[in-house]
């Protein structure tokens with residue numbers, strides 16, 4: 143028997159159509175998109191580690207190699223990292239879930255539960271990161287209320303067998319094989 147294709151009409155009602163509160167609808171709909179969980183790190187002017195969780199880390203170009211992420215123009219931490227012209231971006235591993243929850247919930251002593259190593263260029267990188275990339279800031283581009291930060295990799299390493307965290311529907315989740 144021919145299997146009936148599931149159409150969009152069979153699925154649960156959509157989150158929002160036409161939006162009553164456009165900003166809220168935009169947030170909720172975009173929350174359906176799973177994103178990476180990365181930690182952008184650097185040193186403040188007292189050489190203390192500082193960091194920002196970003197969901198927007200992405201590969202931009204292969205030749206030349208370029209990565210990027212979007213940072214809100216109101217970020218307090220990014221200007222501290224940017225001063226040196228370099229940053230590290232690390233892919234957060236599932237083993238870091240508790241440490242990351244502490245990082246997100248606390249403004250002080252954020253790295254208390256995230257053990258750090260040092261990149262070749264002297265930037266803090268989480269010891270348990272699934273991957274890390276140390277970058278020089280290649281450029282910044284204002285787009286709406288965010289800046290696109292473009293980075294040129296200087297050093298990088300990753301573990302192919304690591305299990306990364308993702309962010310989806312306001313929750314941190316663990317990636318596993320579909321098959």
Ligand SMILES: Cc1cc2nc3c(=O)[nH]c(=O)nc-3n(C[C@H](O)[C@H](O)[C@H](O)COP(=O)(O)O)c2cc1C
Nearest residue numbers: 194195196197198212213214216217218219220309
């Ligand atoms: C899962 C997740 C993803 C996030 N992604 C971004 C992002 O891509 N860009 C951004 O500016 N802030 C992002 N944020 C918010 C920042 O982590 C941070 O709270 C915000 O930039 C303000 O911090 P700051 O003032 O210390 O810079 C994200 C937060 C979470 C929990």
